[in-house]
Structures are given as structure tokens and as C-alpha cells.
Amino acid sequence: MLPRLIGCGPTRPVLLLLVPLLVAGCATTRPGAAPPTSAPAGSWSPTGSATPAQPEATGSPTARPAPSRTGLRYVFPVRSRKVGYHPTHSAYPGTDIFADCGEPVVAVTDGEILEVSRVDRFDPKGPRGPYNGGLSVSLLGDDGVRYYGSHLSVVADGVDAGVRVRAGQQLGLVGRTGNANNVCHLHFGISPPCPGRDGWWIRRGVVWPARYLDAWRRGVDREPAAEVRAWHRKHGCPPAPTSAN
Structure with missing residues (x-):
């Protein structure tokens, strides 16, 4: 018997010498197996429910900020080259x-x-x-989160309840009104809107903003919607403040 060449493709010939071989097939996947596909890390519905392909890492010092699932742009709330803030705040x-x-x-x-x-x-x-808060502005983002800024010296003309604004649009100027103790700064709070049952004790902030501010300052669109929804599911809209500070 003369040698004969058969192959599993144009680049992989197999030499058959004396013993005939039965080649069942050359597939690299199991019969019936679906080809591999790449799935997005998560999806977002209009109701705000996430269906991640994998659980999000939390509390890991090496974890990268989760990207915005709504595709929204986020910017740091004060447009200045000289700003500073603390990761914590007194009482709340x-x-x-x-x-x-x-x-x-x-x-x-x-x-x-x-x-x-x-x-x-x-x-x-x-x-x-x-x-x-003195002079202040409260914004309901398209992510369902309320963002509150206070102690302003001026609220910009045309910034009124019901007006649509875009990320980066000027709302006012840093000041020291209210209980700012004569120190120029912006008090920034993140909270659920709690429509119809709201109070200043919610509007002033219920989740820590620092890690979002850190991301926005670096140009990373990290959104707080998931954390705010989790807080709201747990606490609802508290009818009374825990502190008056």
C-alpha cells in the first residue's frame, strides 16, 4: 500500500503508512457545543434593575470603579484647579x-x-x-439620584425647579451662606429623591460621596445609583432626622 495523505485542514497533513486509520472528525469543539460568545459585564433596564454577568466586587482596594451603566457623563461639582475635600463629614x-x-x-x-x-x-x-444650607440647588439626575449643593453665594439665572440641565452646566457659585461658619465651600450630598415625603435630613446626604468625587475628578464616570437604591430599600424615607448638624 502506498502512503497516502489525508488532513484536517490545509495546514495539518497526516501521513498514513501501513495501518489504515479511521478519522472521525477534526472539530475542536464538542458536538452540539455552542461557539464561545462574549457577553457584556452587565445590562440596565429603565426600571433601574441590573443583571450583571458576574457579581460586582465590593470592598476590594484593587477593584476599579464600576463604569456607568446608564451611559451618563459625570463631572466634579466645582470647576476649579484649587479644591480640597475630606472623605468623611460630621454626624452624617x-x-x-x-x-x-x-x-x-x-x-x-x-x-x-x-x-x-x-x-x-x-x-x-x-x-x-x-x-x-443657605442658598442651595437640588438636582435629580437621569440616574434617579438626587445631588444637593449648598452654601452658595449665587444661584445662576434660569436655574429653577423643573429646568433641564446638562453635566457641567453652571448652577451657581461657591459661597459661605447658611451655617458655613464663614468658610467658603460647597456642601455636597447624595440621596434618593423621596418625593412627597422629603426633609432636609435626607436631602443633605445619606451615602458617602468621596469615592464618587474621587472618580469624577479623574474623569471616571462612576455612578452612585446602585448604592442609593440599596440605602433606600433598607431605610425608606425616614420621617425624622437623626442629627440636626
Whole structure:
């Protein structure tokens, strides 16, 4: 018998010498197996429910910030080269962003203005809490999260309840109204909107903003929607404050 060449493709010939071989097939996958596909890390529905392909890592110091699932753009709330802030805040979650008075305060993402205060009603001798913020703006982002900035010196013209704004649009100027203790800064809070049952104790902030601010400052679109929804599922809309600071 003469040698004969058979193959499993144009580049892999097999030499048959004396013993005939039965070649069953040359497939590299199991019969009936589907070809490998790449799936997105997660998906997002209009109701805000996520269906990740893998659980998100939490608490890992090496974990990279999760990308925005809504595709929204996020920007740092103060447009200035000279800013500073602490990762913590007294008595409740929030962040004081220190910058010179008069620096622009901008919308952190696309959304709609919820509330505006253009009058400083804070009285050091009066009740603490309701008017601590002085001049302030509250924005409901398209991610369903409320973003609150207070102690402004000026609220920009045209920034009124119901007005649509875009990420980076100027909302006002850094100031020291309310209980800012004569220190120029922006108080920044993140919370659920709690429509119809809201109070200043929720609006001032319920989740720590620092890790989102860190990401936005680096140009990373990290969104707080999942953390805010988790907080809301656990706490609802508390009817009374835990602290008046």
C-alpha cells in the first residue's frame, strides 16, 4: 500500500503508512457545543434593575470603579484647579468641598432641577437643620439620584425647579451662606429623591460621596445609583432626622 495523505485542514497533513486509520472528525469543539460568545459585564433596564454577568466586587482596594451603566457623563461639582475635600463629614454622610468663594458650581450629570433656595434663611439663634444650607440647588439626575449643593453665594439665572440641565452646566457659585461658619465651600450630598415625603435630613446626604468625587475628578464616570437604591430599600424615607448638624 502506498502512503497516502489525508488532513484536517490545509495546514495539518497526516501521513498514513501501513495501518489504515479511521478519522472521525477534526472539530475542536464538542458536538452540539455552542461557539464561545462574549457577553457584556452587565445590562440596565429603565426600571433601574441590573443583571450583571458576574457579581460586582465590593470592598476590594484593587477593584476599579464600576463604569456607568446608564451611559451618563459625570463631572466634579466645582470647576476649579484649587479644591480640597475630606472623605468623611460630621454626624452624617456628606462632603464639604473647599474652594474659593465665587468658583463655579456645576451639575454633576444630566437631569432636572428639583429645588432652589435663593434666600439665606439661616439664623444662628433659630432651629438647626432646615435652613443650614443657605442658598442651595437640588438636582435629580437621569440616574434617579438626587445631588444637593449648598452654601452658595449665587444661584445662576434660569436655574429653577423643573429646568433641564446638562453635566457641567453652571448652577451657581461657591459661597459661605447658611451655617458655613464663614468658610467658603460647597456642601455636597447624595440621596434618593423621596418625593412627597422629603426633609432636609435626607436631602443633605445619606451615602458617602468621596469615592464618587474621587472618580469624577479623574474623569471616571462612576455612578452612585446602585448604592442609593440599596440605602433606600433598607431605610425608606425616614420621617425624622437623626442629627440636626
